[in-house]
Amino acid sequence: MSRVYPKEYYAREIFDDVSNYGDMMTVKPSLHNITPEPELFGDEATRTSVSSKAEEDSTRREESGVSCSSDKQVVPPLAATLSSGVKLACNSNQFLGPGGIVDAELVDQSTNRYRIHLPTAGCYLWPATHLGFLVRAAVTVEIAFNSWGQHLDLDLQHHDQWMVAGPLFDISMEPGEAVAELHLPHVISLQDEVDVSWFQVAHFKEEGMILERPARVEAFYAVLENPSFSLMGILLSIARGTRLSVPITSTALIYCHLHPEDIKFHVYLIPSDSVLTKAIDDEEARFHGVRLQTSPPVEPLNFGSRYIVSSSAHLEIIPEELKLSYRSPGEIQPFSKVYAGKMKEPIELEITEKKHKNLVWKTLVKPVDLQFGAASAPLGFSGAAFVRQHHRQLQARMGDLNGVLDDLQDSEVLTENEKELVEQEQTRQRKNETLLRLVRNKRDQALELLFRSLAERDPYLVSYLRQQYM
Structure with a gap:
């Protein structure tokens, strides 16, 4: 089922009252709240998504002529591997497919628009973004990245219980009917308190924002079957009055800025979005920051919660408090600056959840770690x-x-x-x-x-x- 939200709805104010037209719901002015249709909750919903549909999906693919014996061997395991932090042996512009690595062409650097030709039927994954496709035949894809803030009033996310749950992609296909499934990445940790019926795919079109429920939700991505293509990404639509701290997979990034008299670190706490991480990498590289190798938080963290950055040594940290939120690539990302002086001794950095004082992440930085960043040089x-x-x-x-x-x-x-x-x-x-x-x-x-x-x-x-x- 799809829902259409006119531009006036998500650009200015909230409306009331809903009129149904078959499978599509059009929101008119002065409508109030839309509550997702009830579905299974928690583990029961996840089991339904993962197991009960497996046989149905397999039958449907056989009937549609999709030949993808590597489906279970390529897309889900690779998505799980990526989200667990394991690096795959391919560049940022390369896809993994049934025949190996396929290169994408950067056609517009200003918009980060890529074009790639997927040569045969099968399953393809873009490790740099966690985006996946199941195609029936050869297809040419164009993909660009966009900002939620340019299309969705971020203040309404809190008022309307809409939560950005993944990157926003501008996707086009030729021929579009060759695509059997689109796998859109998300950062939500599917725990008991998360209802898969909250997941919606937002399409931004001329007539407004259209919400479409995905066919199923997996651990690291949501699936659209026989998809249409547009500016699109994952939103969570949580019923008003549902007061939950939504758990998300997250990562902590630390960058070193070296100076003979004063070493400085930048510490970020962000959702586990590889597109967002790359944007931060690029921004830090402009100022010659070197990312140090660290591990992400072991447990999912809560969206909107506040976390305190501290150190074992008496270091200056500004600001000490970070809020875990989603800001699109290209927007200013909050971080803490840590001033470490000449740093002759190791330092330990920690992140603690503010409300309950729970330690969620820590890392040890030694002076020898900084030498690799200083000595490393680009190719050539x-x-x-x-x-x-x-x-x-x-x-x-x-x-x-x-x-x-x-x-x-x-x-x-x-x-x-x-x-x-x-x-x-x-x-x-x-x-x-x-x-x-x-x-x-x-x-x-x-x-x-x-x-x-x-x-x-x-x-x-x-x-x-x-x-x-x-």
Whole structure:
């Protein structure tokens, strides 16, 4: 069953009264509240979705001519693997299908619009977004990402008990009838208190917002059978007066910003949405933040709840409180800044649920963890070019050279006499100047070895110079 909400409904105010027209419900001005039709609740609903429809789905696919022997082997297990945090061996623009990896083409970078040709019948999954398709024949797909905030008044989510539960995709297919199933990702944890009848697929069209109930809801995605395509995503439509803390799968992200005098971390607590994570990665990369490897919270967290960020050491954290909410990619994402000074000792970061004081996440960051971020370089990066570009800054800012000199002597860049020549200089700047001159005269391979030694011995300086001059 579908419901049409005119633009005036979700853009300005709430209406009353409902008129039914067959399978479609059109909301007219001055209508009040719409309560989802009753369905099974909790475990009973989940068992119905997962088990009782399995035989029905199999029969339907055989009758429709879909040949997808890998259906159970590709889509559900991959979705579960992705949501559990396991990395798949494919790039952000690649799909997994029955024949292996299929590349997507980025056709419009400003809107992140991709085009991909799925060459045969079968099941396909886009690991970067958790979006999946079951197709009867070859099909060409165009997909772009969009913001809920541009199409749905976020204030109405609380007033109307509508909750954003996944990314918003703009999807088109040619031919559309070739698609048997569309698997839209969601972040809801299907526990006892979550009723699968709350799940709705929102389509944004000229006539307004249309809500469509999915054919079934699985652990990490909702399924539309024989779908129509539009600007679409998952909403939860919870009956007014139902006061529940909806559990969602979530993740904690931590980014390091290195500076010789002050190391800073950015800590995010967000729904487990890979599109959202990529958007944060891209935004942090603009300011040269390096994401550190961490584990997500083990238990689902509650949407709308507040969480406190704290540390074992006496560090400055601004703000200390984060609210777990969904903001679309492209919107400003809240985070806590953690100032750690020069960080000579490990620090422990924790996130605690504010109301009940329950510890939900913690991680340990050691100084050695930061070296990998400082030393890592993009493909094609030249250490020799780095040393030449930053000659003056290195001459002024390199510190204790004992370890660097040992490294260069061990790798036969410097002889014993040349090492002593550097050590005999009276000032630090003269030592640096002499070392750089000696190494530069030995060409690029020697400069590469100098860069590697500096990246290991003084990662903060290397990272600082890369951030300031990239």
